[in-house]
Amino acid sequence: MTARRLPVYLLLDTSGSMRGEPIESVNIGLRAMMASLRQNPHALESVYLSIVTFDSLIKEVLPLTALKQLVLPDIVCPDSGATFLGEGLECICQKVDNEVRLSSQPDEGDWRPLLFIMTDGKPSDTLAYSEVLAEVKRRPFAKVIACAAGFKADATALKRLTDTVVSLDTMDSSTFSGFFQWVSATVSSSQSSSQVDNFDLPPPPAEINVVI
Numbered sequence: 001m002t003a004r005r006l007p008v009y010l011l012l013d014t015s016g017s018m019r020g021e022p023i024e025s026v027n028i029g030l031r032a033m034m035a036s037l038r039q040n041p042h043a044l045e046s047v048y049l050s051i052v053t054f055d056s057l058i059k060e061v062l063p064l065t066a067l068k069q070l071v072l073p074d075i076v077c078p079d080s081g082a083t084f085l086g087e088g089l090e091c092i093c094q095k096v097d098n099e100v101r102l103s104s105q106p107d108e109g110d111w112r113p114l115l116f117i118m119t120d121g122k123p124s125d126t127l128a129y130s131e132v133l134a135e136v137k138r139r140p141f142a143k144v145i146a147c148a149a150g151f152k153a154d155a156t157a158l159k160r161l162t163d164t165v166v167s168l169d170t171m172d173s174s175t176f177s178g179f180f181q182w183v184s185a186t187v188s189s190s191q192s193s194s195q196v197d198n199f200d201l202p203p204p205p206a207e208i209n210v211v212i
Contacts, residue, residue, distance in 0.1 A: 006046045006111040007064060007100055008187055011088050013119035014053040016080035017152070022120060022171040023077045029176035034072055036184035043188055044068050046111070050095065054088030055081030064099050083121045086128030089136055089161075096139045112142035114190060116183050117161070119147070120171065122154030133161055142190060143201070147179060148211065155211045165211040166204060178207040 012026065030051075037043045044067055051062035053075060061073050096113060103109035115136075123129035136144065146158035148167040158165045168175050185202040204210060 004046060004108055004111055005048045005066075005101070006043075006187070006190065007096075007113040008047055008049050009092055009095065009113060009115045010049070010051045010183075011085075011092055011115065011117045012051060012053050012075060013055070013083060013085070013121065013149075014059075014075060014077045014081070015055045015083040015119075015121060015124075016078060017120055019077040019079065021173075022149070022176075023075055025171060025173040025176040026118070027075055028173040029178075029180035030072055030075070032177040033180035033184045034067075034070070036181055037067055037187060040184075040188045047187060050099075051075070052088060052091055052095070054084050054091075056084060057081070058084065058087050058091045060091070060095075064095070082124035083119060084125045084128070085117075085119060085123040085157075086125040086130075086132050089117075089132045090128065093132065093135050093139055096141075100140065102140075111190070112140050114187060115141050115144045117144070117146040117158070118149055118179070119158070120149045120153050122157050129157070130160075136161060143186070145183075145186065145201075149176075149179075159211065164201070167209045167211050168207060169209070170207075175207045178205040181205070182208060 047067040048064045050064040053059045101109045144162040145164045148155040150171045182204050189202050
């Protein structure tokens with residue numbers, strides 16, 4: 001029987017406004033997340049991570065890879081670029097369709113995937129974004145968690161995608177590290193839950209505000 005995987009997808013904004021300290025802080029945060037996840041034996045056995053970035057182009061910077069074999073790439077930004085969040089979500093939907101194994105007897109298939117989205121702005125491709133919302137909801141995500149980073153991020157647009165939206169007031173390394181540590185805790189929480197498809201989110205750290 002094939003071991004059950006927990007696919008975790010990160011969709012990260014690399015538009016021009018993320019250049020400099022914000023994207024460096026994201027890289028620091030990602031490394032903190034990886035260190036935290038690797039201390040969890042359950043995560044080490046089953047978590048598979050994929051990272052897609054979006055600006056004017058959509059890039060799969062990390063294909064779906066087992067946590068224990070994963071080498072974290074450095075996330076980089078162009079000098080300028082739009083925020084094609086709609087196209088980024090389309091890419092994630094295609095990846096889920098191609099990569100997540102559905103249950104079939106006697107194989108239980110994968111755990112329902114998790115999706116984390118982080119943006120410091122609002123979608124430039126408003127029509128594509130509006131059209132992809134229903135597609136995301138049709139995919140078998142256990143949780144979709146969106147992060148509005150910084151004061152220019154549009155939390156209202158993200159609320160159309162998911163009820164679980166958090167915001168970061170600042171975009172420095174300690175704040176992003178706090179966010180990605182919380183991502184790690186969320187992944188671990190889903191791992192330790194006997195009902196992975198319906199688990200409670202861990203309380204976020206002080207730097208993270210839950211958007212009501």
